[in-house]
Amino acid sequence: MNRSWVRRWLRKDGIAAIPFLAPSLAGFCLFFAVPLAMSFYYSFFDRVTDGTFVGLGNYRELLGSSSFRKATGNTLLFSGVGVPLLILLSLGLALLFNRQLWLKSAMKTAVVLPLVVPIASIVMITQIFIDWNGVLNAWLYRLDLPRVDWLNSDGAWTVILLIYVWKNIGYNMILFLAGLQTIPRSYYETARMEGAGSIRQFWGITLVYLTPTLFFVVLISLVNSFKVFRETYLLAGAYPYDRLYMIQHYMNNMFFSLDIQKLSTAAILMVGFIVILMSGLLKIEHRFLENIE
């Protein structure tokens, strides 16, 4: 009975949604939806203006490009390793900081601080470490090992991964902390009274109620894993070491080659991938929402 009532008023929400959605929708159409639609349109033409329709020609060409495939593979690898790693670490930290802890506040600040470090400093400090004459090579020298050109070796990949994790861990932690606050303490109390252990509590309550946040964090981490391009670009230029050559490099280079078709096509492919990923996540979220209803 209760359920059908909910469904009924939900159906009426359409009109109610308009005032809430209108301001956002107007701006969104102007600044995001139109450009997105145009990108989509570009991906089927051979030129931006006065182009002829080439159907899937751009897509075929793109998939035929070995550099694009390389970029895709590298991006998948980087995000595939980086995102889970980041989420695990930040969730762990958030859980840690959600408890009573000495000097909690100071440490929390310490974890969040990398977020505010400007790119210029990040790049410079990274260079101090990985330059040919940098600190890492100085240590190697002391160990009587030959120097390494970090930016042109597989080490660069690790370095970028470290930068990514270091920089975004605070970001995710903030999100998780905020997410954790939405879980009513009473749930834990009830669970504790029912005799559930802390691990059971984590799986049963924390993780379940954190699902929407988690969904969000996954996507943001993914977006941020793309954004680490800025640092990579400043460190290694438009054509970095093979392993570092990500989809963002490809897109950036396509942009400066005026190849908007390939750029748009690559973007659309990327969007397609993300849509699939998100549909999965949304489905999980729906299940969760139904759960808590």
Add this chain to the structure above:
Amino acid sequence: MEVLLSSGKRNTRKRIVVVIASLFFGILLFWTLFSNMLIGLTLPRVVTEAPTPGSLDVNFQGTSSLRPVLEVELFNHSGEKPTEILAREGDVVQKGQLLVRYDRTAKEQQLELEQNALQKLKLGSKQLQDDYKLAARGEDVAAIEAARNALESLKLDLSAQEKRIQMLQTELTDRTELRAPFAGRVTSVLAIENIPSNGADIRLLDTERGMQFDIRIPADMAAEWMEGDAIKVRTLGKESRLVEGRITKMEADSGNESNMPEESAAMNIPASEERQAAKEMVQVQIRITDKSLRAGNRVQVELTQSAGGDTLILSRKAVHQDRNGFYVFAVQSRPGPLGNQFYVSKNYVTVIGEDDQSTAIAQEFWLEETEIIVESSEPLEDGQRVRY
């Protein structure tokens, strides 16, 4: 309990953060205003003007001093000392006017002597005439001859003596006076009373023929002139006025400036040889027949020429010169954080003409509505920021 405590702690922390934040922003705000002011003060201050369109009458002014066309020195040939000097410097004299009287006594005494000698000779001649009459009656031919000879020679002596006296007499009138040989003006009196002079006593100027001077004039300005044309000349001095002159001679300037030591033909430009050299000059001789003018008087030739049609007039101080030519400093405004900021931009210009106040430059696009720097508290450079 714990919640209350921690929220109390939180509030203190928040307060601390707020205090630090306001301190931080306060300092930055203060510094923003302060440093802008400070920088503003250290900038060189400039005075500007906007070039006004119009044609500048390019003035040429050449000054020169007059020299006479004819001037003679009058000497005392007697060698006597002047007793009375009638002429004074600047006197306008008529032809034949007495100028100086010289000492007559020596001459008069000599005349008296000579006259006495003549008297003596005349007495002697009576004797000889008598002798001759006597001898003529006789038959002694030789005696007659001798007597006649003696008489003849005495007659010669007599006439010679008479001539001498005559000479002395004319000398007495002529040489003891100095008279003007022509109408003119006494330019200087050199004779001094009672002191015999060796040189000229009076310098006399022929006013009929007038004065003349040489001057160098830019060729383009003199282009319309021919020899014989009239020209206005300004006299300098207390009573400056315009007099009419006439061109007597024109010749292209040899370029050798050492030839003309006197005049200072100048376009009123900062001494810059390059500029002078750039202008072709013409050497002009102008004669003035104005009685009131004296030699050595400064005269000035003023010429005006409209410089081009499309010119802008600028203060002369605003135009500078370097190796590459003339330039001005324009003020360029760029928008800055607190209003506009002004920068110096150096621009080369084509100078068309100048007078002592202003310079005419060729109209150029960027000069429209541009402020040109006239004065600056410090030497300027291209691109420098200034305030005004």
Add this chain to the structure above:
Amino acid sequence: MKKISMFIVLCLLIVVFTGCSSAGGEGGTVNGITHTPTKQPSAPTQATKPASMPSPDPKKQSTLVFSMYKRDSYFETAAKAYEKEHPNTKIDLNYIVENTGEDVSRAKQEKFKSAMIAEFLNGKGPDLVVMDELPADKYIAKGLLANVGDMMKGDTSFKKENYYMNILDSLQTSEGGLYMLPLSFSLHTLTGDQQLLEQSGVRMNDQSWTWKEFLDTIQQLTAKQDDRYGFMAFDENKLLLDMARTDYNRLVDAANRTARFDSDLFLGMLEQIKQMKGKTVLYYGKDLKQTDGSKGFPIYFGENELLTPFQYFHYVANKQESGDHSTAFYEKPKAEGQQPGGYFEPRLKIAIHAKSSLQPEAWDFLKFLMSGEASAAAAWGANDLTYKGQGFNGTFPISKSLYAAKTNNMVQAGPLQMLEGGPVEITEKDLKKLDSLIESANKAIFDGEILQIMAKESPAYFHGQKSSQEVARIIQNKVTTYLNE
């Protein structure tokens, strides 16, 4: 329910409609600045190449937009002069930086590149643009630039004999189109003492030599005598760039998207450059610094970039001071079988937007720029040694008559006062020599991503940090990535 779906449909419609109409031919006004407000959005604006260039309608009010990265006073002067002559045409000069000094970080350059891409691809963009900072080949490949070569041919009032056509002709693309006109250029040459080289008895032919032959020649020369070095290059990297440029087609196969930087050819270049260091080849940048012998290296050949005629005399005078009395200019080595002729570097390359509705006006203005009628510089002096900030006024102009006027000024001004040493007389004979140098130049110095990648990685080898194979492999990888994008 219905309303919601209506709303969404409406929104999507807006999206699609605006998307399409914007993507179609763009000719609309923006902020009321641009010209031709009436243009069918869907009308193809594909530049129909006119058989003969129509002269601009003098009665039409038009505003030419002229974009460039760096402010150039010559353009400002010229624009104003042109506006005065053509009261109905306004020139709107857009530049990003006052001078390159304020953009050390190249942020503004990135901005300029991005903005130009956005404008061009939206079918707007300037009518004229200075291409020096932009990847011209990409613009040409996308058909964004008009073929000025055609305009030139179609314009009867354009007097070819007044321009260095050898320069313009050699800037044509392989299809014969000419998309950019340089307003000026510099010359890249070798210098040597003619007498000395003739006396040495080593046979050489600078008209046709390749780098290999050239380097062989040097080796022969240095084998004979002991106190003279062979060749003073600027540094290893520049030498490598020069060598790679001549053999570019053997290193890069753009059509098949393959690079051969791991080949023996390239490895050979790298190794040869390093091996010859010392007796045969000296490096200006490093060796001169180390020995403090500012002039003290007797050499057979030096390399030189002449930016102005002044530099020619300056260089000859300098050599004279150090004892070379018959300095002659030689052509730089070229690829095998290539036509004789020296190298030049085009500067201030200007292109016309293919979709500009004001092409006749733009061409007319470009013609005006090329003629140098508005050039204010009277003569070259010691201050004009560098290209920096001099723009058009500093370097060799593309206009022959302007060049003649300038050199004439130089002769008129009398002996050139050098920064050091005595004044140098400028004679007609010298100018003739220089003329032939200009007239024979027919190889443009080009740059590109591939050469930049190479130049970035190779110093590690020259400084002994990595082996040649390692460097070659990295270059090969990166270039392959580039080619396969």
Add this chain to the structure above:
Amino acid sequence: MIFARNLSRLMLLLLTGLVAAAMMLPILLTVTNSLMTEGELSFNYSLLGVVTEASAQAKFVNLKLIPDWVTLSQYAKLLDSTPKFLQMFWNSIKLVVPIVAGQTAVATLAAYAFARLRFKGRDVLFMVYLITMVLPFQVTLVPNYLMIERLGLMNTSGAVILPGVFGVFGIFMIRQFMASLPFVYTEAARMDGAGHGRIFWEIILPLTKPGLAALVILLFVDYWNMVEQPLIFLKEEFDYPLSLYLAYIQESERGVVFAASVLYMTPMVLLFLYAESYLVEGIEHSGIKG
């Protein structure tokens, strides 16, 4: 029992301490380096990015945490002789504050619709929203440029602020927070006949406080760090925000880069310290009982 608990606490402290130290290292480096003299900096880092001869074996960049001589000269130089810096600092404020305020407002409203209301096409629309968040800047630059130009926003701060205000991040984030709020909270009000406006304002909004705090922090950080938009859409350097000064700091200004970084970071750190208390303010404290 107590001992074991203390031990585990100690272990935890140690662990987090270590993590924190590692995280802090670059920031410490920045701060301490900002207190060095320019001479010391250039001595330490002169070899950075220089291709040295292989023979120069033992020459390395000198990493130093403690300055030889503590000085504020970098700050003095930055504030005194770089008026551009301060100008850009205020520009950043002028750009970021409206964006954060605007996006928070717009996003909260939209998020409510996405999270608490149900209408047809909601999920599709939301998906479209999300997609735009993922696209790199270059992809939409060309159409965006056109749009901004058409709206007459080119070279005005509006070109940066407006797209920022309508950014999707906030919607997404707040939606997730609102979605996870149990429906029971609003059901009672709903039964009482409260409209969506009231529910939003009186119940949901107070409950999303931690989320809003997180949003403000993250938005501030994101937009404080933005580089591309202002670079492309603003023309004059005096309109540029501080992020551009730092992202493209010049070689000659390396002596002040650390000081500039410290000043650059300060507002964000202060904001975090301030908002942090809201961030951890659990639901129990917000006065609503379930």
